[in-house]
Amino acid sequence: MAEVRTARSVWTGSVTEGGGKVTAVTSGTFTDLDVTLPTRSGAAEGNTSPEELIAAAHASCYSMALSAGLTRAGTPPDSLDVSASVTFDMVDGAPTVTTSVLSVSGSVPGVTADQFAEAAETAKNGCPISRALAGVEISLESVSLA
Template sequence: MAIADRTATAVWKGGLKDGSGVISTQSGVLKDQEYSFVTRFENKPGTNPEELIAASHAGCYSMALSAELTKNNTPPASIDTTAKVTLDMVNGAPTVNKILLTVKASVPGLDAAKFHEIADGAKKNCPISRLLAAAEITLDATLL
């Protein structure tokens, strides 16, 4: 039995370079959000699949780290995570092959060594990290 099912839709019209699409989510947070070749491959304003993956990974990792810190009886005061998703050409095909998670956390009463141990464990156990395991996922963790 699934814990949760979430859906999103994408509608694309036209060719790859001259077409465009819209993405919507079940919750309505994204509703007909436009995306296109230029927002994905030319860094023009607008969203793209890699940005959405980065948002998902940053959010999931922050929650996983909070859960692990709380289990350690050292709940965080704050966690600030950035996920950088890299899209490279691999064997002639665009491929998400790297993700860098950068986290800064304020955790009263926790030493740096234990923080890094917990942060690394959260990286390995975050559901989105497990989903994206085909990519190289690195972590830069800072205890504030």
């Protein structure tokens, strides 16, 4: 059965002078995160952005995909540290998410650096958020700490 997760954004005012509040409806884990155009395209000043939320989704989804793959192979990780950096740029005059750079380091007993890199690449390609971002260049840096 398909799982549905819902977030809501309420925006007031013009795009340049107004602002929005983003809430995780399904889980309730965050409410009223501030978003504005000036902080989206400049200094964050304590506000989030759609791109930062995409980065959070990508990092968390990828860490689950990598953990699942390693566990299926009989080598569950002791720890994984994943970050995703999403780039928001103008392409042909339109604002566009252009890249998501994943960086992962992990401690996985019994796994060589080459095996870790292979598992990391497999997870990058199989992660549901990676697949959702199919039109975005996704690169990966992996470091085995074992």
